[in-house]
Amino acid sequence: MRCLVTGAGGFLGEYIVEKLVARGDAVRTLARGSYAGLEKLGVEIRRGDVRDAQTVYAACEDIDCVFHTAAVAGIWGPWEHFHSINTQGTKNVIDACWHHQVPRLVFTSSPSVTFDGTDQCGVDESAEYPQKWLCHYSHTKALAEQLVIAANGQDGLLTCSLRPHLIWGPRDNHLIPRLLQRAQDGKLRIVGDGTNLVDIVYVENAADAHLLAADSLKPGSNTCGRNYFISQGEPVNCWNWINEILVRAGLKPVSKKISKEAAWRIGHGMEVVYQLLGWSSEPRMTRFLAAQLATSHYFDIQRARSDFGYVPQISTQEGMRRLVNSWSNG
Numbered sequence: 001m002r003c004l005v006t007g008a009g010g011f012l013g014e015y016i017v018e019k020l021v022a023r024g025d026a027v028r029t030l031a032r033g034s035y036a037g038l039e040k041l042g043v044e045i046r047r048g049d050v051r052d053a054q055t056v057y058a059a060c061e062d063i064d065c066v067f068h069t070a071a072v073a074g075i076w077g078p079w080e081h082f083h084s085i086n087t088q089g090t091k092n093v094i095d096a097c098w099h100h101q102v103p104r105l106v107f108t109s110s111p112s113v114t115f116d117g118t119d120q121c122g123v124d125e126s127a128e129y130p131q132k133w134l135c136h137y138s139h140t141k142a143l144a145e146q147l148v149i150a151a152n153g154q155d156g157l158l159t160c161s162l163r164p165h166l167i168w169g170p171r172d173n174h175l176i177p178r179l180l181q182r183a184q185d186g187k188l189r190i191v192g193d194g195t196n197l198v199d200i201v202y203v204e205n206a207a208d209a210h211l212l213a214a215d216s217l218k219p220g221s222n223t224c225g226r227n228y229f230i231s232q233g234e235p236v237n238c239w240n241w242i243n244e245i246l247v248r249a250g251l252k253p254v255s256k257k258i259s260k261e262a263a264w265r266i267g268h269g270m271e272v273v274y275q276l277l278g279w280s281s282e283p284r285m286t287r288f289l290a291a292q293l294a295t296s297h298y299f300d301i302q303r304a305r306s307d308f309g310y311v312p313q314i315s316t317q318e319g320m321r322r323l324v325n326s327w328s329n330g
Helices: 011-022 036-041 053-059 079-100 136-151 175-184 203-216 238-248 260-277 287-294 302-308 316-328
Strands: 002-006 026-031 044-047 065-068 104-108 120-123 158-164 226-230 297-299
Touching (some): 002 011, 011 026, 011 036, 011 203, 026 036, 026 053, 044 053, 065 079, 065 203, 079 136, 104 136, 104 203, 136 158, 136 226, 158 203, 175 238, 226 302, 238 316
Parallel strands (some): 002 026, 002 065, 026 044, 065 104, 104 158, 120 297
């Protein structure tokens, strides 16, 4: 295939590029910065922002499949920032696919698009979007996901949306580094009773899911126009997993606790203060973060298994070994 990967300089995006190159696909990347890893792969590199429609249009020319991973993540910030990148940027990608008659589009979404602050235990893709949103990220990703699914079948474009949960592994520059920093600063607390179960997904498994989904996007396929939860297929205890990472990094496991209710009240108070004062930095706690850290959220991935044969190839134990080895190797 002739593939375009948006957000190719990001954690997941670069792994998708590597797997496409390894199997012989021609790859073009679109990212805002310069990335040594992409240059070493010898792919065609375009620099630009998905908010710039003309840049996106140019990047989609002569492409067979778009992997749209570009997004802005986070739990705090102005609505316009999240909406312009996550929602409007996705609309630009869809419009460019229609313009150039690109036949396939795989969108990277998030399980948080169905999160309302309560437990999600083994839910499948029939879970509805919440009535109230706890952060702009999940809201704008849900709007983008709906655009992608609605675009399926229009002007020859076949689409699907993947929802990988808590992507982790070597080269992670977001989740684990923030976790380790908070632990080092003494700012990490177990929120809730510490028994909540969560899904995670090793980064190479998440990348594999994207390639499998793309390959199955054919007329009449079940994959077309559907959403998919992606994970390791077996939830872990959130705080046991976090503590394993901390211990392997040479840090003390977290033991101090705060109730979900107290964390929620603190988060709500911080949100109010930050809004009133116009502070752009991220609060230490928000309602969304309190709920994410205290509740169970794991998902049924049977649809991905049956529709395009997704099976996690790298176990959680092997993934942890590779993560620790990557720290030793710099």
